[in-house]
Amino acid sequence: MASEIKREAADEAARLASEHGVRPRLVTVLVGDDPASAVYVRNKVRTCEELGLASEHHPLPADTTPARLLEMVAEFNRREDVDGLLVQLPLPQHMDEAAVIEAIDPAKDVDGFHPVNVGRMMQRHPALLPCTPAGVVELLVREGVIIAGARVCVVGRSNIVGRPVAELLLQRDATVTVCHSRTRDLPAVTREADILVVAIGRPGFVRGEHVRPGATVVDVGMNRVTDEGEVAELFGEDAPRRLKALGERGYTLVGDVHPAEVERVAGRLTPVPGGVGLLTVAMLMKNTVEAARRRRGL
Ligand code: NAP
Numbered sequence: 001m002a003s004e005i006k007r008e009a010a011d012e013a014a015r016l017a018s019e020h021g022v023r024p025r026l027v028t029v030l031v032g033d034d035p036a037s038a039v040y041v042r043n044k045v046r047t048c049e050e051l052g053l054a055s056e057h058h059p060l061p062a063d064t065t066p067a068r069l070l071e072m073v074a075e076f077n078r079r080e081d082v083d084g085l086l087v088q089l090p091l092p093q094h095m096d097e098a099a100v101i102e103a104i105d106p107a108k109d110v111d112g113f114h115p116v117n118v119g120r121m122m123q124r125h126p127a128l129l130p131c132t133p134a135g136v137v138e139l140l141v142r143e144g145v146i147i148a149g150a151r152v153c154v155v156g157r158s159n160i161v162g163r164p165v166a167e168l169l170l171q172r173d174a175t176v177t178v179c180h181s182r183t184r185d186l187p188a189v190t191r192e193a194d195i196l197v198v199a200i201g202r203p204g205f206v207r208g209e210h211v212r213p214g215a216t217v218v219d220v221g222m223n224r225v226t227d228e229g230e231v232a233e234l235f236g237e238d239a240p241r242r243l244k245a246l247g248e249r250g251y252t253l254v255g256d257v258h259p260a261e262v263e264r265v266a267g268r269l270t271p272v273p274g275g276v277g278l279l280t281v282a283m284l285m286k287n288t289v290e291a292a293r294r295r296r297g298l
Contacts, residue, residue, distance in 0.1 A: 001139060002279050002281070002282040003282075005279070005285070006051055006285055009053075009286045009289045010285075012289045013292075014052060016293065016298065017052075020296070020298055022292055022298070023052075024053045024084070024288050024289050024291070025084070026044070026053060026054070026056075026110065027055070027057075027058065027076050027082050027086070028041050028056070028088060029057075029058045029059075029060065029072065029073075029088065030059050030060065031061075031062065031064050031069060031091055032060075032061070032091075032092050034090070037088045037089075044086070047284075048288070054081075058072065063092075066095050066100075069095065077103075077105040083110075083295060084288035085105070085108045086284070101114055101115075102115060106128070107291060107294065107295050108295070110287040110288050110291055111128075111284075112127065112131065113130060117130075118159075121164065121167065122167060128290065128291060129164070129168070130161075131283040131287060132160065132165075132279075132280045132283075133160075133167075133168055134283050135276060135279030136165050136168075136276060137169065137172065138279060138283065139218065139270070140216070143268070145195065145268075147169060147172040147174050147195070149175070150174050150175070150194040150195050151175050151177070151194050152169050152174040152177070152194070152195045153176075153178075153189060153190050153192065154169070154177070155179045155183075155196070155199065155206065155256075156201075157178050157180045161220055162178060162199050165199070166178045169195075169197075177193070190211065191209075191210060191212050193215055194216065195215065195216045195217075195218070196211060196212075196215055196216070198220060198256045199220035199221060200221065201256065202221070203223040203255075204230075204233075204259070205221075205258070206219075206257040206258060207258045207261050207262065208262060208265045212265075213265055215266050216266070217257060217262055217268065219257040219271075219275060220255070220256065221254070222277055223254050223255070224251040225246075225251060225252055225254050226251045228246065234254055236259070238259070253272055257269065257272075259271075259272070
């Protein structure tokens, strides 16, 4: 599905180039040297290249001043040839993330985090949608999962995943429950769900007991596991392959769902890696092309 979405973005980019002489351009900014963020940004830049989109990457040292970062954002806002501007989060402690997000031109906010885009989304007006939540919806729609009328449970209420995914599924007529760290008897609530979306940042937290038999489970989590015992416990039959990855790279990725247990109960379960993460990048490409189109009224 991610390949399909990327192909559609590439086709639309090619059309913009041939009919209007426009090549959508994404600018990424990474402050500091967080290794996971560096991998995410590299993927984004590489995907632009694969699809024929223009891209620029601007790495900045961890001690960059907030004023310098805001100056750069202003410069990219001004540049006519820049369609999408993404400042990779999280930012170092001394930066005010909200101020940086708000400084980005909403028309170029391909992450969909600017309050203008969030507000427009909440009011069901056209907006640049946040990539991971929009990717989750796209996945369910393309997979033919019935959303209207379904009981959906979203575990996690962050601004970047839980809240927007709950809102987008509500807009598609699901009956949505949002859970968080203060939810009482979580398994009893999640077991009601036909569609369970999990975004909490805790490796393998959601177990068989949380899942209704046959439910569709979307695992948004992305966590690094470095302990051999944990790998053996989490992955069941897949453990030998994961232990090999651990030996080679020093870690393997696991979602917020316990794969070996939930696989046995769920009707469908998205893999980690190779699931929602791929869709997120694909949706970013779609947003960049969309921003290029909208900014020029094409
Ligand atoms: P976050 O900002 O840390 O929010 C975590 C949420 O989970 C909070 O709402 C928290 O509740 C809730 N939570 C924590 N422990 C819980 C528990 N024991 N029971 C129920 N709820 C609990 O996380 P995030 O940024 O949304 O990210 C979540 C996960 O998704 C992470 O693993 C992240 O790496 C991954 N992610 C993946 C992608 C992708 O492209 N695939 C993109 C973004 C994020 P409170 O509000 O009560 O504290």
